[in-house]
Amino acid sequence: MRRVAAEAVVIGGGAAGTFAALELHRRGVKPLILCKGLVGKSGASIFAGNLVVPGRLLGNTEQQARDTAEFLIRMHNHFLIDQHYARAAGEWIEREYYPELERAGLYLRRDEHGEIVTNEGPVRCMAAHSQGESGVLFMDLRRKQVLQAGIPWLEETAATALLTEADGAIAGVMALDLARGEVVAIESRAVILATGYADRFYPRSTATREMSADGIAMAWRAGAELMNLEIQWWHTSDVRYPLCWQRTQVYPNPIIGSSHSARLYNSGGEVFFDQEADAPIAMGPYTLQLKRLAKQVLAGKARFDGGYYSGFNHVAPDVVTAYTDYAKAFAAVGKSVASDTLETACSAHYRQGGIVVDPATMATRVRGLYVAGGVGGHSNGLIAPVTYDGMLAAETVATDLPRLKSSALPEDKAAAEEARLLALRRSLPSNGVAPAHVKRALRSVMSEKMGFFKDAIMMNGALAEVTRLRDELLPAMGLANVTPRLNYTWLDAIDVVNLLDVAALTIRGALNRTESRGPFYRTDFPEMDNANWLVKNILTPTPNGDVRFRTEPYELPFFKPDFVRRHSLEVDW
Amino acid sequence: MAERPQVAPAARNFGRDETGDSPAARLARLKEGDTVTAHISRWDPGTEPAPRFETYRVPYTKWMRVLEVLTYVSEEIGGDLAHRWFCANRMCGTCAVRVNGREVLACWEPVEPEMTIEPLRNAPVVRDLVIDRSGYEQRVSGLVPWLERREPYRGFPEPLTHPAMAAADKALDCISCMCCFSACPVIGLGDETKFAGPAPLVQLARVALDPRDGIDRGRIALERGAVFDCVSCYKCEEVCPVSIPIVTGSIEPLKALAFKSLPRKSRHARVFLAIVRSRGRIDPSALVLGVQRLTALRHPLRVLKLWRHGKIDPLKTLFGFRLPDIAQIRQIFEAVRGGSR
Numbered sequence: 060m061r062r063v064a065a066e067a068v069v070i071g072g073g074a075a076g077t078f079a080a081l082e083l084h085r086r087g088v089k090p091l092i093l094c095k096g097l098v099g100k101s102g103a104s105i106f107a108g109n110l111v112v113p114g115r116l117l118g119n120t121e122q123q124a125r126d127t128a129e130f131l132i133r134m135h136n137h138f139l140i141d142q143h144y145a146r147a148a149g150e151w152i153e154r155e156y157y158p159e160l161e162r163a164g165l166y167l168r169r170d171e172h173g174e175i176v177t178n179e180g181p182v183r184c185m186a187a188h189s190q191g192e193s194g195v196l197f198m199d200l201r202r203k204q205v206l207q208a209g210i211p212w213l214e215e216t217a218a219t220a221l222l223t224e225a226d227g228a229i230a231g232v233m234a235l236d237l238a239r240g241e242v243v244a245i246e247s248r249a250v251i252l253a254t255g256y257a258d259r260f261y262p263r264s265t266a267t268r269e270m271s272a273d274g275i276a277m278a279w280r281a282g283a284e285l286m287n288l289e290i291q292w293w294h295t296s297d298v299r300y301p302l303c304w305q306r307t308q309v310y311p312n313p314i315i316g317s318s319h320s321a322r323l324y325n326s327g328g329e330v331f332f333d334q335e336a337d338a339p340i341a342m343g344p345y346t347l348q349l350k351r352l353a354k355q356v357l358a359g360k361a362r363f364d365g366g367y368y369s370g371f372n373h374v375a376p377d378v379v380t381a382y383t384d385y386a387k388a389f390a391a392v393g394k395s396v397a398s399d400t401l402e403t404a405c406s407a408h409y410r411q412g413g414i415v416v417d418p419a420t421m422a423t424r425v426r427g428l429y430v431a432g433g434v435g436g437h438s439n440g441l442i443a444p445v446t447y448d449g450m451l452a453a454e455t456v457a458t459d460l461p462r463l464k465s466s467a468l469p470e471d472k473a474a475a476e477e478a479r480l481l482a483l484r485r486s487l488p489s490n491g492v493a494p495a496h497v498k499r500a501l502r503s504v505m506s507e508k509m510g511f512f513k514d515a516i517m518m519n520g521a522l523a524e525v526t527r528l529r530d531e532l533l534p535a536m537g538l539a540n541v542t543p544r545l546n547y548t549w550l551d552a553i554d555v556v557n558l559l560d561v562a563a564l565t566i567r568g569a570l571n572r573t574e575s576r577g578p579f580y581r582t583d584f585p586e587m588d589n590a591n592w593l594v595k596n597i598l599t600p601t602p603n604g605d606v607r608f609r610t611e612p613y614e615l616p617f618f619k620p621d622f623v624r625r626h627s628l629e630v631d632w
Numbered sequence: 633m634a635e636r637p638q639v640a641p642a643a644r645n646f647g648r649d650e651t652g653d654s655p656a657a658r659l660a661r662l663k664e665g666d667t668v669t670a671h672i673s674r675w676d677p678g679t680e681p682a683p684r685f686e687t688y689r690v691p692y693t694k695w696m697r698v699l700e701v702l703t704y705v706s707e708e709i710g711g712d713l714a715h716r717w718f719c720a721n722r723m724c725g726t727c728a729v730r731v732n733g734r735e736v737l738a739c740w741e742p743v744e745p746e747m748t749i750e751p752l753r754n755a756p757v758v759r760d761l762v763i764d765r766s767g768y769e770q771r772v773s774g775l776v777p778w779l780e781r782r783e784p785y786r787g788f789p790e791p792l793t794h795p796a797m798a799a800a801d802k803a804l805d806c807i808s809c810m811c812c813f814s815a816c817p818v819i820g821l822g823d824e825t826k827f828a829g830p831a832p833l834v835q836l837a838r839v840a841l842d843p844r845d846g847i848d849r850g851r852i853a854l855e856r857g858a859v860f861d862c863v864s865c866y867k868c869e870e871v872c873p874v875s876i877p878i879v880t881g882s883i884e885p886l887k888a889l890a891f892k893s894l895p896r897k898s899r900h901a902r903v904f905l906a907i908v909r910s911r912g913r914i915d916p917s918a919l920v921l922g923v924q925r926l927t928a929l930r931h932p933l934r935v936l937k938l939w940r941h942g943k944i945d946p947l948k949t950l951f952g953f954r955l956p957d958i959a960q961i962r963q964i965f966e967a968v969r970g971g972s973r
Contacts, residue, residue: 096718096726097718097726097765100718100724100725100726100808101724101726102718105724106719106721106723116788117789157788157789158785158787158788161785161789161790162785163778163779164778164779164842164844166792166797166800166804166842167789168794169792169793169794169797170793170794171794171795172793173791173792173793173794175789188801188804189804189805192723192805194723195723196804199808203773203777203778204778207776207778238758238764268717268718268719268720269718300693300694300695301693301694301695301696301697301700302693302694302696302700303697303700303703303720304697304720304721305720306719306720306721307720307721387722390655391655391742392655392656392659392695393654393657393659487711493707493711495706495707496707499707538711538712539710539711539712540711540712542676542678542679542712542759544676544758544759545714545758545759545762546712546714547706547714547715548706548711548712
């Protein structure tokens with residue numbers, strides 16, 4: 060077991076984690092970044108295609124500023140967001156975020172006269188270099204800023220457990236250095252979890268390879284509360300083939316430099332979603348798209364896993380290619396963005412909920428544990444607000460550190476975690492099962508029983524299945540090769556434990572929410588119920604390892620829904 | 633290294649339509665129900681003396697990519713095949729491998745009916761198809777490829793036009809996938825050269841060609857990047873999965889900056905100019921001799937090989953050929969020099 064110490068550990072190398080580390084560094088705290096993949100390359104931040112223009116930036120009118128705020132609160136979070144947090148984040152994004160990025164060198168696409176190119180409409184966005192590729196440039200910049208600052212990192216090193224003191228406070232992190240196959244114990248009093256908004260629970264997912272609910276699982280085991288896990292977002296227009304392109308999207312958002320966007324067609328060739336006409340405010344019209352698709356599925360004119368199409372063939376091709384990379388997928392399968400559509404399918408996208416945090420400080424109820432970004436339950440993981448979270452978490456850690464008492468690593472817990480990890484690296488028993496097969500079994504359960512259409516019977520069935528996978532398959536799990544060196548199957552075995560635990564919690568959360576909201580839909584409770592369920596659906600760990608539920612209402616100071624109950628498929632958010 | 637099974641080499645990025653190597657033409661060669669045969673390089677350097685090829689047969693699915701073959705092998709048949717990927721969307725740049733000898737992104741490259749799959753060159757193999765990126769990353773950060781502003785930042789949005797950014801724009805497409813770094817024969821020479829390599833120089837060009845940048849990037853290109861060691865063979869451009877004009881759009885402009893900044897130290901450029909000025913066109917052996925001087929003769933076998941392949945002609949060099957219109961060429965030199973004063 061290798062030993063390392065750090066003043067603060069940031070787990071995650073995406074937009075939230077890198078900014079938290081940079082901000083800690085700026086404040087004189089020495090952070091260590093722990094990244095399961097490669098800083099700025101793994102994680103979903105590279106997928107940020109559009110950068111939203113908030114407030115009065117770039118000549119936004121008062122109405123556009125209001126529409127943009129409403130878009131975040133209503134369309135993107137279905138009112139499950141602290142509106143004071145949303146306002147503070149929006150102000151910071153307008154005042155600090157874009158200037159900081161541009162000062163550091165991010166090139167926001169201009170036209171020949173020097174105007175930043177945006178789409179037309181109530182909610183505008185811009186792009187770094189090219190629409191669809193913004194996140195790549197953005198994260199490349201963050202990686203270089205971290206290098207330039209000399210902030211140390213451990214890459215391809217997966218955090219596996221948070222270590223706590225007898226009094227419950229954070230004492231360190233356990234991790235696996237994948238290339239060396241070495242267990243690492245990191246002593247630290249402060250940990251910022253920034254592991255992202257998605258998990259690969261479903262056969263199709265927008266998450267990068269390594270995202271597997273680790274942050275949520277570790278926080279839960281350390282005593283943190285979770286909330287709104289059931290609010291699972293979907294991408295409706297991701298390319299169906301080739302099968303590995305689960306996050307290659309026919310973007311439904313308006314094309315910058317225009318007011319146009321992609322259309323969706325059912326199996327009969329009829330348009331069933333046209334953002335320009337159907338959802339002018341919905342910059343990211345994902346939920347409305349999904350509900351329109353659900354109606355097509357009910358009518359037998361599409362399936363969630365394919366049989367419908369998306370494209371830009373109603374738009375002049377030079378409008379599509381002027382500022383975007385949207386033609387790339389078409390070209391790579393020998394099609395033309397000017398004349399063809401591509402078959403599309405749903406991929407699991409954001410998880411709106413996550414770990415319960417105080418959105419004013421990013422602190423959790425576990426002393427020394429902080430959260431930044433989509434892994435938190437406070438917001439869904441847009442790239443600008445998650446960066447705000449990183450700033451906020453760093454600020455709180457810098458303030459709290461002098462008050463967090465120093466302590467030694469709890470040796471017994473570290474040894475137990477090392478033993479758990481080594482036990483997962485065992486040879487495949489006869490009649491054993493490979494970790495990849497357990498993952499696939501879980502994904503199949505989730506897709507059959509926890510997809511868009513579900514009810515209590517299906518969800519109870521899913522819970523029973525997940526419990527069975529955990530009780531029967533985990534003990535039979537082993538590896539075809541037990542080399543410690545860069546053994547991804549070993550990592551799969553570690554991941555699958557987290558996935559099963561968090562899947563079970565997610566299903567329980569879904570059973571507890573007896574309404575439909577946003578992309579979360581139950582056929583046995585199809586109404587959105589703002590009287591009873593405009594609340595946080597909170598899961599608290601009990602001492603005996605079970606779950607206790609409670610709810611907490613949201614304050615609605617700026618925006619509120621204009622109805623009490625309505626059939627969710629008839630609501631446009 | 634184990635002998636690579638003989639499979640028809642894939643064509644280059646250039647001229648794919650003409651050679652039947654376009655995505656559409658390649659996808660038309662396979663249909664669902666077909667089998668893809670993959671000879672994959674396997675190696676655990678911790679326990680095995682040398683890499684070996686293992687052959688796997690994978691059912692073809694519509695528009696299949698190389699990444700799907702690798703995932704199928706690692707999850708269904710190979711059990712433990714190590715291959716790196718994160719996004720499967722031509723963004724993270726971590727899944728590059730060599731298919732039939734050519735560098736490609738596994739997530740973006742259509743499969744061939746039969747193919748070899750090997751790790752990238754010019755980096756140590758950690759296991760199977762995964763290479764150690766750290767040497768490459770050190771070269772990139774050694775070139776300090778972050779913006780150092782000429783003037784203080786003036787607030788958002790700063791004055792800047794797209795035409796002013798046009799020179800840097802294509803370099804911004806680089807995803808650091810290392811395909812070009814693997815294909816570069818100069819990097820393949822190892823310690824014989826301090827050449828930073830194509831992608832690191834693209835990263836440098838991003839800031840060097842950015843009008844907002846204010847430090848002497850020509851000096852960095854020369855002193856830390858050994859930019860004149862590029863032999864303009866275009867292997868990098870042939871494999872770039874995002875079609876960056878690496879030589880013409882990044883390396884040549886960096887050479888120009890280096891010459892402008894440190895003309896005396898830009899020996900390659902000076903010798904090149906002197907040869908053209910005295911003979912009317914470039915003479916490869918005179919160039920090598922002029923740049924490397926006597927060290928050029930340290931590898932007599934290499935000299936003979938170059939001679940045999942017609943890359944150099946020492947006799948011509950020795951007897952000092954000259955184009956008949958040399959006077960006119962010198963006039964051009966004088967005119968250009970006069971104009972640049």
